[in-house]
Amino acid sequence: MTTVRxxxxxxxxxxxxxxxxxxxxxxxxxFSGVIVIGLLFLIPWAWLVSTxxxxxAQIMEIPPNLIPRPIMWMNYEYAVTSIRFVYYLQNTLxxxxxxxxxxxxxxxxxxxxxxxxxxxxxxxxxxIVLATMMLPGQVTMIPLFIIFTRLGWIDTFLPLMVPxxxxxxxxxxxxxxxFMGIPKDLIDxxxxxxxTHPGIYWRVVMPLSGPALATLIAYTFIWTFxxxxxxxxxxxxRELWTLSLGMQGYLKRYGATGTAMGAMMAGATMYTLPMIVxxxxxxxxxxxxxxxxGFK
Amino acid sequence: xxxxAPYIIGxxxxxxxxxxxxxxxxxxxxxxxxxxxxxxxxxxxxxxTADRFFLKSLGNSAYLTLIGIPIQLVFALFCAMLLNLxxxxxxxxxTIYVLPTLMPSVAMAILWNWILNPKLxxxxxxxxLIGIKGPLWFNSPQWSKPSxxxxxxxxxxxxxxxxxxxxxxxxxxxxxxxxxxxxxAVRRFFSITVPMISxxxxxxxxxxxxxxLQFFAQAYIIGGGGxxxxxxxxxxxxxxxxxxxxxxxxxxxxxxxxxAWVLFVIAAVVTLILLRTSDRWTYYDIR
Numbered sequence: 001m002t003t004v005r006x007x008x009x010x011x012x013x014x015x016x017x018x019x020x021x022x023x024x025x026x027x028x029x030x031f032s033g034v035i036v037i038g039l040l041f042l043i044p045w046a047w048l049v050s051t052x053x054x055x056x057a058q059i060m061e062i063p064p065n066l067i068p069r070p071i072m073w074m075n076y077e078y079a080v081t082s083i084r085f086v087y088y089l090q091n092t093l094x095x096x097x098x099x100x101x102x103x104x105x106x107x108x109x110x111x112x113x114x115x116x117x118x119x120x121x122x123x124x125x126x127x128i129v130l131a132t133m134m135l136p137g138q139v140t141m142i143p144l145f146i147i148f149t150r151l152g153w154i155d156t157f158l159p160l161m162v163p164x165x166x167x168x169x170x171x172x173x174x175x176x177x178x179f180m181g182i183p184k185d186l187i188d189x190x191x192x193x194x195x196t197h198p199g200i201y202w203r204v205v206m207p208l209s210g211p212a213l214a215t216l217i218a219y220t221f222i223w224t225f226x227x228x229x230x231x232x233x234x235x236x237x238r239e240l241w242t243l244s245l246g247m248q249g250y251l252k253r254y255g256a257t258g259t260a261m262g263a264m265m266a267g268a269t270m271y272t273l274p275m276i277v278x279x280x281x282x283x284x285x286x287x288x289x290x291x292x293x294g295f296k
Numbered sequence: 297x298x299x300x301a302p303y304i305i306g307x308x309x310x311x312x313x314x315x316x317x318x319x320x321x322x323x324x325x326x327x328x329x330x331x332x333x334x335x336x337x338x339x340x341x342x343x344x345t346a347d348r349f350f351l352k353s354l355g356n357s358a359y360l361t362l363i364g365i366p367i368q369l370v371f372a373l374f375c376a377m378l379l380n381l382x383x384x385x386x387x388x389x390x391t392i393y394v395l396p397t398l399m400p401s402v403a404m405a406i407l408w409n410w411i412l413n414p415k416l417x418x419x420x421x422x423x424x425l426i427g428i429k430g431p432l433w434f435n436s437p438q439w440s441k442p443s444x445x446x447x448x449x450x451x452x453x454x455x456x457x458x459x460x461x462x463x464x465x466x467x468x469x470x471x472x473x474x475x476x477x478x479x480x481a482v483r484r485f486f487s488i489t490v491p492m493i494s495x496x497x498x499x500x501x502x503x504x505x506x507x508x509l510q511f512f513a514q515a516y517i518i519g520g521g522g523x524x525x526x527x528x529x530x531x532x533x534x535x536x537x538x539x540x541x542x543x544x545x546x547x548x549x550x551x552x553x554x555x556a557w558v559l560f561v562i563a564a565v566v567t568l569i570l571l572r573t574s575d576r577w578t579y580y581d582i583r
Contacts, residue, residue, distance in 0.1 A: 031381075034389055038389050038393070041393060041450065043418065043422075044411055044450060047407075048407050060416065064418055064421050066418070106303065110300050110302060110303040112299050114300065117299060119300075121300075132311060134564075135311075136506060136510050138510065138536060138539055139557065140310065140311060140314040141543070142314075142321065142552055142553050142556060143314035143315075143317035143318045143321065144310065144314050145543075145544075146317070146549065147313075147317075163310050166302050166307075166310060167306050167307075226402070228513040229512050229513060244400060247403065248402055251517065261410055264406060265410070268403040272400060275398040276398055
């Protein structure tokens with residue numbers, strides 16, 4: 001299979017008939033490889049949507065069928081009511097909104113201090129930022145829980161929201177890298193006009209940060225929206241559950257048996273949909289962000 | 297400078313203080329709601345001598361890391377190379393490959409639990425069509441971890457994109473020169489492609505290891521907590537899940553803190569070794 005593993009197409013054009021045939025053969029092989037792998041990737045999605053539209057009877061059918069007949073749109077309605085989809089969605093969105101505001105503010109401000117301000121602790125702080133990017137969350141998880149318990153913040157959204165206002169190593173690093181790339185002349189011009197640091201931050205650096213901010217917002221939203229362990233630890237009260245907990249709660253209650261799977265898959269589809277939408281909106285910026293910052 | 301104040305406060309409050317606390321807790325017997333009681337090294341001793349779940353969970357996490365990550369990297373590279381071919385509609389295929397990474401982990405766990413359902417899932421059905429009797433996947437102690445790896449491999453889209461970018465950055469002249477010198481495709485791959493993309497490999501290795509040591513959500517949803525965590529037979533009891541069970545189900549905060557610090561040391565050592573030895577096999581393009 002070495003022909004398929006080739007990183008680049010053949011460099012020289014083949015002149016002989018045999019060579020030409022081989023070249024076409026290689027092309028067909030690689031094209032079919034792309035298609036086959038692509039189809040393999042798509043199968044889970046097809047199964048997701050297909051199950052979400054099946055009647056319980058059809059779900060339990062052996063051998064399973066890909067096309068649901070008849071199509072049971074009701075599953076989606078069941079999902080919304082049984083999983084309390086809208087309500088949990090509201091909770092999740094609320095947390096996301098607050099976290100977004102906190103992150104955008106704190107990360108950019110700190111990144112600015114690491115890029116455009118000269119102060120004593122700058123190098124040390126940057127080193128700390130880099131070091132903490134690799135910290136396993138478990139080391140702080142337990143004491144944070146204890147701290148929040150003592151503060152009485154358990155069963156509120158606060159433990160999930162407040163830390164966002166204090167910066168996050170990954171995003172600080174990302175924004176700092178981006179800020180470093182802003183042309184010096186613009187900054188100098190602003191300084192000549194008498195701008196102070198807050199002014200430069202607000203009037204020069206931030207407006208130029210569109211792409212990086214888009215990446216920050218998109219990623220923060222995705223991670224917060226899909227966060228599971230955080231809400232699991234801090235939100236015991238069902239009224240406060242996020243969508244991720246809601247989905248899991250439904251699974252726990254009805255189990256992974258066949259009959260409940262229709263609504264379950266419908267719920268999972270709806271739960272994934274916002275992520276896909278965001279992806280298509282921010283696609284270019286996201287992939288750019290992934291690549292230039294080598295992001296997780 | 298004041299601008300950095302939020303982060304400085306954040307680090308102190310949410311990082312430094314908790315780390316010191318958890319270090320302290322690891323030397324105590326701290327079972328909520330009782331107050332912590334100093335017990336010295338007792339927790340650590342228990343971890344390394346009397347706790348078979350520790351070994352099991354470490355083994356499980358090691359399995360996921362040592363077997364899963366290389367598989368995922370190789371597959372991601374393979375997909376990247378496929379995408380790198382001048383195929384029509386490349387953007388569509390790229391989207392298809394990246395799409396799974398967008399699925400929330402909860403949804404992914406639920407979906408794959410269903411896909412790999414031994415009787416009703418589509419995978420065993422497809423295997424059946426070609427005459428293979430499919431295994432019990434998540435319900436089998438032997439197959440549960442490979443099932444996890446399979447699920448994770450579906451979501452390598454992000455790594456694929458990174459590799460794709462790296463592949464596109466490899467200068468064509470290198471390949472041409474090698475071909476003129478008579479190197480065949482395999483040789484070209486191992487001597488040119490692999491070194492040139494080694495920076496991405498290193499990055500993905502380090503982040504992959506850190507991440508897999510913290511692997512929680514899918515493990516909890518599929519393997520479960522409670523009396524028999526990581527079912528079946530503890531095969532899905534990964535380290536982070538075990539830590540969670542000790543801390544939040546048995547409420548043994550002191551012991552769990554010790555587990556957390558053991559994890560930290562392991563992660564730090566592995567990362568350091570990886571970074572130190574990386575000079576020998578990574579190549580950074582200095583232009």
